[in-house]
Amino acid sequence: MTSVTLPKALLDQVTTPYRLLGNFAWRFARGKLGGDPAFAGLLQRGLIPSHARILDIGCGRGLLAALLCGLDTHPGPSQDWPAGWAPAPRGVSVRGIELMSRDVERARQALAHLGARAEFVQGDMCLTDFGRADTIVILDVLHYVNHVAQDDVLRRVKTALLPGGTLLLRIGNATAGLPFRISNGIDIIVNFMRGNRVSRLYCRPLRDWQQTLTGLGFEVQTLPMHEGTPFANVLLVARLPASVATATS
Numbered sequence: 001m002t003s004v005t006l007p008k009a010l011l012d013q014v015t016t017p018y019r020l021l022g023n024f025a026w027r028f029a030r031g032k033l034g035g036d037p038a039f040a041g042l043l044q045r046g047l048i049p050s051h052a053r054i055l056d057i058g059c060g061r062g063l064l065a066a067l068l069c070g071l072d073t074h075p076g077p078s079q080d081w082p083a084g085w086a087p088a089p090r091g092v093s094v095r096g097i098e099l100m101s102r103d104v105e106r107a108r109q110a111l112a113h114l115g116a117r118a119e120f121v122q123g124d125m126c127l128t129d130f131g132r133a134d135t136i137v138i139l140d141v142l143h144y145v146n147h148v149a150q151d152d153v154l155r156r157v158k159t160a161l162l163p164g165g166t167l168l169l170r171i172g173n174a175t176a177g178l179p180f181r182i183s184n185g186i187d188i189i190v191n192f193m194r195g196n197r198v199s200r201l202y203c204r205p206l207r208d209w210q211q212t213l214t215g216l217g218f219e220v221q222t223l224p225m226h227e228g229t230p231f232a233n234v235l236l237v238a239r240l241p242a243s244v245a246t247a248t249s
């Protein structure tokens, strides 16, 4: 079994820009990038291709952009890259969409040095243009909007993806019992502390997510993505076959 935590030198490097925002923001970035298995898992499994044009929906303070764009200046396999991990992707660019204007400001401030490679837009995912991308990432975001809105976002994701593109969608599996209830409770408390009064979350059983994505024409693979946490999170890797027609532009 290979490690599912980021190499320490990489974590140090990609979180350093958040020092600009103060000690709490820096520690938050370290805790999230170092403790959430999604970030290391994406790299370990090679789910982000080199030169990917990524859309990160619900990007928070831009942690995914900090990590992926930061890889370009990390030595990679020659030094502390974990054995068994896929090669580090290079030349990635990220466009993030985020509802909370304060988080967008913080992402822009911390990652200004990345220039056009990391762009952050304030907006509601239900209303904001997705543009085009070859990889779309949605980590722990869709459950904030109701099921009709979720379906609409997923339809628009399909339209925004280039043929052969991939959606990486992490959800909490609503049929997973106690771990699911724990993650839901923590989610509501964290949102309350961030000033976002979320009264309910719109979760679904894993099977529903799979059926919805398959119905849209995606080929879907599921990966547990909660190692080291008490949660019930699953990553859906939804690939759009190269032959599926999307947007006409």
Ligand SMILES: C[S@@+](CC[C@H](N)C(=O)[O-])C[C@H]1O[C@@H](n2cnc3c(N)ncnc32)[C@H](O)[C@@H]1O
Pocket (backbone or CB within 6 Å): 032, 057, 058, 059, 060, 061, 063, 097, 098, 099, 100, 103, 123, 124, 125, 126, 138, 139, 140, 141, 144, 145
């Ligand atoms: C649990 S956080 C996850 C942040 C980030 N994806 C990560 O994994 O670190 C969920 C994020 O989604 C954002 N969000 C919630 N509803 C949204 C919406 N309708 N449009 C855009 N972003 C939204 C929240 O403000 C928050 O930053």
